[in-house]
Every structure is written in structure tokens, then in C-alpha cells.
Amino acid sequence: MSRILLIVGSVFGAAHAVADDVTSALEERNHSIQRNEDPQANDLEAGEFDWLLVVTSTTGVGELPDELVPLYNTLRDAPPRIAGLRYVVVVLGDSSYGDSFCGGGLALDEALADIGAQRIAEAFKVDAMEHSEPEAPVLEWLLELPEAQAQ
Ligand SMILES: Cc1cc2nc3c(=O)[nH]c(=O)nc-3n(C[C@H](O)[C@H](O)[C@H](O)COP(=O)(O)O)c2cc1C
Numbered sequence: 728m729s730r731i732l733l734i735v736g737s738v739f740g741a742a743h744a745v746a747d748d749v750t751s752a753l754e755e756r757n758h759s760i761q762r763n764e765d766p767q768a769n770d771l772e773a774g775e776f777d778w779l780l781v782v783t784s785t786t787g788v789g790e791l792p793d794e795l796v797p798l799y800n801t802l803r804d805a806p807p808r809i810a811g812l813r814y815v816v817v818v819l820g821d822s823s824y825g826d827s828f829c830g831g832g833l834a835l836d837e838a839l840a841d842i843g844a845q846r847i848a849e850a851f852k853v854d855a856m857e858h859s860e861p862e863a864p865v866l867e868w869l870l871e872l873p874e875a876q877a878q
Contacts, residue, residue, distance in 0.1 A: 731761070731776060732771075732778075734764075736791055748866055766795070781795075782819075783816070785827065790831045791832070799835055809839075813846075813847050818831065
């Protein structure tokens, strides 16, 4: 069993729906999920979990949903001590936005790596142009990760 901190950012609810399905699937494998939709940097420092899963959409022009902006700014401006934190980011986006495709989640992924957190896997991007329902591709990918296996 792993203890997983699940951070969610969404504007219109698609990322919440993904987070709901991810939570059910991981709990079925006996992992415990601590869901946080208003994360602060010290939630990452607390260390009461084995790995961090971020599920976020992209808004504006390659931006994060409002609830993840304070965390992102703190990671950049006053980084918490999280070297070695293991994490992976799932980003919902839309390739019709061109260069800003999935930009918000990718910026958060990079900010975590820049302060010494360890990627479990490359950020997983879901394109709304290809998938009207992002849950299926996310689950298919996530449940293959070694960290997601039942223990
Ligand atoms: C106002 C607006 C701006 C968006 N900007 C981007 C963007 O810059 N890059 C991108 O990849 N997707 C962008 N998207 C697409 C959303 O990220 C995508 O539809 C996502 O599935 C929405 O998830 P949510 O319901 O959790 O917010 C934008 C969508 C809206 C409505």
C-alpha cells in the first residue's frame, strides 16, 4: 500500500472527474489517497505520503487553474525542502491552443523538478481534441506505473 497525495486543479470539472476515477482505481488496489484541492507548499513538505500525483487542466494561455497558482508561485519564489519527493503530473489540455498545449501542468512539473523532486514518469498529457473523456487514457497509463501496482 502506498500513501498518495493527490493534488487537483480544474476550471470546468474535467480534472475533478479524472481525479475521482483515479482515486477509485487506486483505492481498489489498496492505496490510500489524500486529496487536496487547495494545496500549499508546506503540504508537500509534511512528508506524510509516499508519492505525489498532480491532476490539472490548463487554462488561459498555458496557465494553471487558480487553486494551483499559489503553490506554483511558492515553488518558484520560496521553494520548500522537498528534494527527493517522488511525483508525477497528469495534464489535461487541448492541442488547438498550439504552443500553450498543456502548458500549466508542464510548468508545475518543471518547477517540481527544478527544486529536486524526482519524476516517477514524464508528465502525461491528454488532448481534448483526441479524447472527449480523459478518464480512460489517464487510467490506462496510470495503472501501468510500478508505483500504482497493488502491494
Ligand atoms: C478559457 C480556456 C483556456 C484554455 N487554455 C488552454 C491552453 O492554454 N492550453 C491547453 O492545452 N488547453 C487549454 N484549454 C483546454 C482545457 O485545458 C481542457 O479543455 C481541459 O480538459 C479542461 O479541464 P477542466 O474542466 O478540468 O478545467 C483551455 C480551455 C479554456 C476553456
